[in-house]
Ligand SMILES: *[C@@H]1O[C@H](CO)[C@@H](O)[C@H](O)[C@H]1NC(C)=O
């Protein structure tokens with residue numbers, strides 16, 4: 001525990017620098033050129049080319065526009081390599097967590113990574129990438145590099161705009177309701193959506209890996225940051241900025257920190273996620289080097305509010321006047337998880353070593369959905385798993401994914 005904390009303080013400094021830097025370098029990052037071709041083959045750049053086609057799988061790139069103007073990159077792996085051509089494949093949407101993008105579902109080998117495993121098991125796989133991530137830095141009118149309004153959102157907007165856009169698109173393309181897999185923030189997006197009784201016309205079931213709703217017991221850097229009201233104050237100053245964990249100042253600090261005796265970079269992962277039991281070290285290194293993705297500072301502030309306040313509710317503008325303007329109420333509306341329809345099929349898998357999705361917080365989540373129909377709820381605890389194990393562990397197929405697949409088949 002003490003070791004985790006030390007790592008955490010390293011991150012505190014990095015977060016601080018990165019936030020300031022987000023403000024100073026906004027505008028200097030080159031705009032990534034990414035041209036998606038609707039449904040036809042794979043473009044030269046993008047997640048299909050980077051992570052899927054090289055393994056011999058078919059892959060299609062799509063652009064999905066949200067109703068507030070963001071252009072999201074969406075990938076489809078329409079079939080497995082074994083060529084399972086059953087007529088109506090059940091569609092599955094994979095929703096990544098915070099500070100990463102959809103590539104995380106594809107980083108391990110095709111025998112180990114969920115994106116490929118689902119395709120090889122007869123599912124039609126759709127990989128979502130939320131606003132602000134590398135291939136979804138696009139908007140009808142706002143330039144992410146020059147217009148800070150591009151970054152004026154928290155996970156409320158992912159719930160209100162990104163998720164409905166992606167689910168609606170996939171449902172339209174496939175003519176079916178979809179199964180959903182979320183990791184981390186991707187689980188929060190689903191829980192908040194279901195608590196408001198939304199998207200039930202598009203969703204068949206949801207598998208939530210490392211579910212987060214309450215964050216009061218988290219032991220990661222973000223938890224420490226939040227407990228000191230640090231993000232809250234910075235948020236007031238830089239509410240509209242990009243948070244880029246890969247900015248030059250942040251990476252210099254990471255390199256410095258990694259070079260200290262007794263510290264190795266694996267600790268960074270541990271600081272953010274808890275001690276992961278079963279990562280491939282090569283993959284973990286790739287993740288740290290290539291994957292950390294931008295999000296908005298406001299999104300992190302919203303998460304920090306969740307940590308600090310112990311309540312799951314919409315973004316708090318911090319004063320009655322602004323909250324009134326947004327919500328017609330002095331306090332942000334609460335997401336009441338007890339309102340998740342009890343007959344909606346839910347699969348939850350959580351880890352005993354997960355520093356973000358702590359056991360105590362998951363227990364609270366479970367107690368709030370205690371009236372759920374037991375026939376529609378499956379819960380598993382993987383004792384040794386940390387936060388990243390659920391997407392990257394080399395043994396996740398045996399421990400988690402096979403169970404998810406059986407669950408989806410049961411409720412298809
Ligand atoms: C092909 O897909 C169907 C429908 O999902 C599934 O029942 C079957 O087991 C799959 N076959 C193989 C070989 O994966």
Ligand SMILES: *[C@@H]1O[C@H](CO)[C@@H](O)[C@H](O)[C@H]1NC(C)=O
Pocket residue numbers: 280281282283394
């Ligand atoms: C770890 O990843 C490397 C590089 O992708 C791969 O060559 C190796 O086989 C993997 N090891 C395990 C145990 O999966």
